[in-house]
Amino acid sequence: MSDAALARSDVTTLARSALTRSRVLPVVDPLVALLPDGGLVRGRAVSCRGTASMSLALALAVQATAGGSWLAVVDLPTFGLEAAAEFGIPLERVVRVDPPRPGPTGDTWADVTAAVLDGFDVVVARVPPRLGAGVARRVQSRLRSREAVIITIGPPATIAVDAELHATEPAWEGIADGWGHLRGRRVTVTSSGRRVPRPRRAALWLPGPDGTVAAIT
Amino acid sequence: MLTVWWANWPIVAAGATRITAIVLAANRVVACSPSAAAAGVAIGQKRRTAQQRCPGAALLDHDPDRDARAFEPVVRAVARFTPRLEMVEPGWLCVESRGPSRYFGGDERLAASIVEAVVGAASPAADDIDACGLGVGIADGRFASAVAARVAAEHESTRTLVVAPATSRAFLAPQPIGWLHQTGEADAELISLFSRLGLHRLETLAELTRAVVADRFGPPGAHAHRLACADDDRPSLAQEPPVERTVEQVLDEPVVQLQPLVFLGKRLADQLVADLALVGLSCTRVVITAETEFGERSERAWYRAAGLSAPAIVERIRWQLEGWVNQPGGLASGVVLFRVVPDEVRHDGGDQLQLWGGLSEADERAVRAVTRLTGLAGEHAVLVPAWQGGRLPADRYQWIPATTADLTESRDDGRSRSRQQHGPYPGSLPIPSPAIVLDEAVPAVVADKEGAPVVVSGRGELDATPATIVLGEREPQEITGWAGPWPVDEWWWDERRHRRLARFQFVTADGTAHLVAVEQQRWWVLASYA
Numbered sequence: 169m170s171d172a173a174l175a176r177s178d179v180t181t182l183a184r185s186a187l188t189r190s191r192v193l194p195v196v197d198p199l200v201a202l203l204p205d206g207g208l209v210r211g212r213a214v215s216c217r218g219t220a221s222m223s224l225a226l227a228l229a230v231q232a233t234a235g236g237s238w239l240a241v242v243d244l245p246t247f248g249l250e251a252a253a254e255f256g257i258p259l260e261r262v263v264r265v266d267p268p269r270p271g272p273t274g275d276t277w278a279d280v281t282a283a284v285l286d287g288f289d290v291v292v293a294r295v296p297p298r299l300g301a302g303v304a305r306r307v308q309s310r311l312r313s314r315e316a317v318i319i320t321i322g323p324p325a326t327i328a329v330d331a332e333l334h335a336t337e338p339a340w341e342g343i344a345d346g347w348g349h350l351r352g353r354r355v356t357v358t359s360s361g362r363r364v365p366r367p368r369r370a371a372l373w374l375p376g377p378d379g380t381v382a383a384i385t
Numbered sequence: 386m387l388t389v390w391w392a393n394w395p396i397v398a399a400g401a402t403r404i405t406a407i408v409l410a411a412n413r414v415v416a417c418s419p420s421a422a423a424a425g426v427a428i429g430q431k432r433r434t435a436q437q438r439c440p441g442a443a444l445l446d447h448d449p450d451r452d453a454r455a456f457e458p459v460v461r462a463v464a465r466f467t468p469r470l471e472m473v474e475p476g477w478l479c480v481e482s483r484g485p486s487r488y489f490g491g492d493e494r495l496a497a498s499i500v501e502a503v504v505g506a507a508s509p510a511a512d513d514i515d516a517c518g519l520g521v522g523i524a525d526g527r528f529a530s531a532v533a534a535r536v537a538a539e540h541e542s543t544r545t546l547v548v549a550p551a552t553s554r555a556f557l558a559p560q561p562i563g564w565l566h567q568t569g570e571a572d573a574e575l576i577s578l579f580s581r582l583g584l585h586r587l588e589t590l591a592e593l594t595r596a597v598v599a600d601r602f603g604p605p606g607a608h609a610h611r612l613a614c615a616d617d618d619r620p621s622l623a624q625e626p627p628v629e630r631t632v633e634q635v636l637d638e639p640v641v642q643l644q645p646l647v648f649l650g651k652r653l654a655d656q657l658v659a660d661l662a663l664v665g666l667s668c669t670r671v672v673i674t675a676e677t678e679f680g681e682r683s684e685r686a687w688y689r690a691a692g693l694s695a696p697a698i699v700e701r702i703r704w705q706l707e708g709w710v711n712q713p714g715g716l717a718s719g720v721v722l723f724r725v726v727p728d729e730v731r732h733d734g735g736d737q738l739q740l741w742g743g744l745s746e747a748d749e750r751a752v753r754a755v756t757r758l759t760g761l762a763g764e765h766a767v768l769v770p771a772w773q774g775g776r777l778p779a780d781r782y783q784w785i786p787a788t789t790a791d792l793t794e795s796r797d798d799g800r801s802r803s804r805q806q807h808g809p810y811p812g813s814l815p816i817p818s819p820a821i822v823l824d825e826a827v828p829a830v831v832a833d834k835e836g837a838p839v840v841v842s843g844r845g846e847l848d849a850t851p852a853t854i855v856l857g858e859r860e861p862q863e864i865t866g867w868a869g870p871w872p873v874d875e876w877w878w879d880e881r882r883h884r885r886l887a888r889f890q891f892v893t894a895d896g897t898a899h900l901v902a903v904e905q906q907r908w909w910v911l912a913s914y915a
Contacts, residue, residue: 219897219915220915222820222915223914226820237747238747238750240754245824246821246822246823248821248822248912249770250778250782250819250822251817251818252820254817254818263751263768263769265758266762267766280762283754284758286754287750287753287755288750338897340914343890343892343898344866345866346869348868349814349815349868349890350817350890353898353914375817376817
């Protein structure tokens with residue numbers, strides 16, 4: 169390799185040059201087709217809606233956390249740890265934060281979320297329904313500058329999201345009138361929104377018999 | 386070689402030597418003031434242990450930048466003796482002592498003058514500072530002089546220790562093997578292995594032959610052996626670093642602000658580490674140089690036995706430049722040249738010997754954020770998972786305050802907080818587990834198709850087919866599938882705590898499934914498969 173003395177260049181250009189991390193956090197294969205860039209774009213948000221919203225959010229976070237990113241869970245005291253572990257999220261990198269005494273426009277939620285964005289790559293959060301627009305802008309700009317990802321459970325309110333993932337037509341397997349046990353759930357996940365001009369669909373196990381998300385072949 | 390080592394520098398930097406204070410990083414003690422040490426607080430302890438030993442102590446956050454800024458005057462003071470100095474971290478630096486020793490009239494005189502200069506620089510405005518923890522040692526080689534400095538810290542009167550030339554090996558012989566870890570030259574696992582094999586002192590390690598040690602323990606073991614024999618006058622685990630790996634930047638316009646220089650430094654550091662990593666090398670010593678238009682120069686060597694990662698190099702660039710740019714009098718002109726030279730490299734066999742047990746950049750960021758969040762939202766609002774074990778979903782994993790957990794522990798002993806080490810809990814339901822676990826069970830009403838409540842027998846058998854379920858305050862929903870019972874009979878030997886309940890899975894018409902339990906004819910929703 170030749171001498172690394174760089175050509176004369178402007179320092180400000182260097183300051184703005186891309187950092188060495190990748191722009192997109194990876195997701196597991198079955199979900200790649202549903203997301204606009206094939207993964208979770210840093211600095212953006214997606215939302216999960218419907219009856220399988222929590223499982224969807226867990227499935228989205230698996231690949232990134234398994235690869236070393238930390239996950240913060242904001243305002244979701246019912247986050248199921250065992251299910252998360254079954255999906256493949258390493259629990260030693262999970263932290264839950266409960267914002268105190270929600271204010272009318274969600275100020276405390278925003279303060280906590282902004283501090284969370286400083287240290288965590290992936291944030292799964294419930295958004296206060298009446299989050300003020302100015303407060304949301306502050307969170308959004310912190311999200312962009314820290315290059316983290318927000319996955320909301322339920323309506324994203326004033327937080328702008330790239331895509332909304334909706335699980336419909338849930339069908340549980342393995343259970344009937346008094347026998348068996350819940351083995352797995354088939355759903356159809358539809359992805360729509362700002363950055364998804366034509367809605368995309370995928371038929372998935374969410375979760376499948378092994379506790380993870382899988383495509384239905 | 387002369388080493389200046391100030392054990393509890395973070396405390397001195399925070400100005401807390403006279404009070405009882407503890408500095409914590411990631412819930413572990415990094416430094417403590419003399420009064421806290423007297424109470425039994427030691428470096429490396431967990432936060433809770435330290436608080437138990439010394440409940441009234443002030444708890445301070447570890448702030449390496451503050452430590453570096455406070456240490457700059459000390460570095461400048463030592464630099465007056467010889468400009469060729471090498472820093473490891475704030476509080477620990479070494480200099481080549483042969484030349485200055487001749488000039489200042491001998492090793493003892495040199496050491497004493499340096500102690501005086503250091504104490505004088507650390508306490509500006511004639512503030513009487515407690516020099517407890519400061520030690521200056523002179524010996525052959527970096528490792529021996531570091532150990533000498535640490536031993537010297539216990540000599541309260543002189544704070545110096547001079548090991549006569551060529552006697553370093555004899556000096557090191559009776560010293561405990563733990564010094565290798567304390568100076569960052571070997572990781573905790575290797576030292577623990579040594580002591581389990583009966584190698585408690587450096588002399589017992591030095592007595593073995595190098596080839597045998599290298600064979601059994603690999604390159605880290607051979608490195609430790611070389612240090613124990615005091616053979617490290619010239620680094621030889623290192624290779625001659627190829628000159629073309631130097632990264633430098635010549636600037637068109639002189640730059641006076643710190644921030645753009647640090648950005649530039651980050652780019653250079655990333656490039657350097659990447660270049661070296663491509664050929665399997667890791668850098669243990671860098672020389673960072675910055676020069677202004679008018680020839681003012683800041684050149685300093687930085688050493689870290691475990692290897693310098695890119696973030697570590699950037700941190701040191703920031704420390705060095707901040708100290709230089711903000712020195713009394715400031716700089717006369719802007720910076721036009723910036724250079725990072727890898728001075729010592731070693732093979733990076735993929736094993737990262739790191740002092741704090743292998744924390745990545747993401748880990749460190751998260752741990753710092755947790756500390757800030759705990760201050761923002763309170764100790765009980767920032768929680769981490771802990772394995773507990775149990776049949777009911779809310780029992781199996783618990784949420785515990787992050788301040789009581791060691792967030793970095795998992796790396797040392799293999800994820801003891803997660804479930805992987807424990808098999809499936811007897812009596813638990815099979816995979817998949819519910820994604821929503823209620824911390825307080827919600828009452829429910831289960832009725833048959835006539836609307837009469839379903840009664841459960843002693844063995845959990847239902848007297849009628851369940852048809853509708855009311856969850857909490859919601860509308861009744863049709864049950865489209867159900868399974869159970871999975872009885873639980875807990876604490877049957879304890880009359881007060883005896884619990885008998887039966888678990889069921891119900892699927893409702895909208896496709897959601899719930900985990901419901903019935904206890905004494907009362908139904909409760911425990912969790913939902915959402």
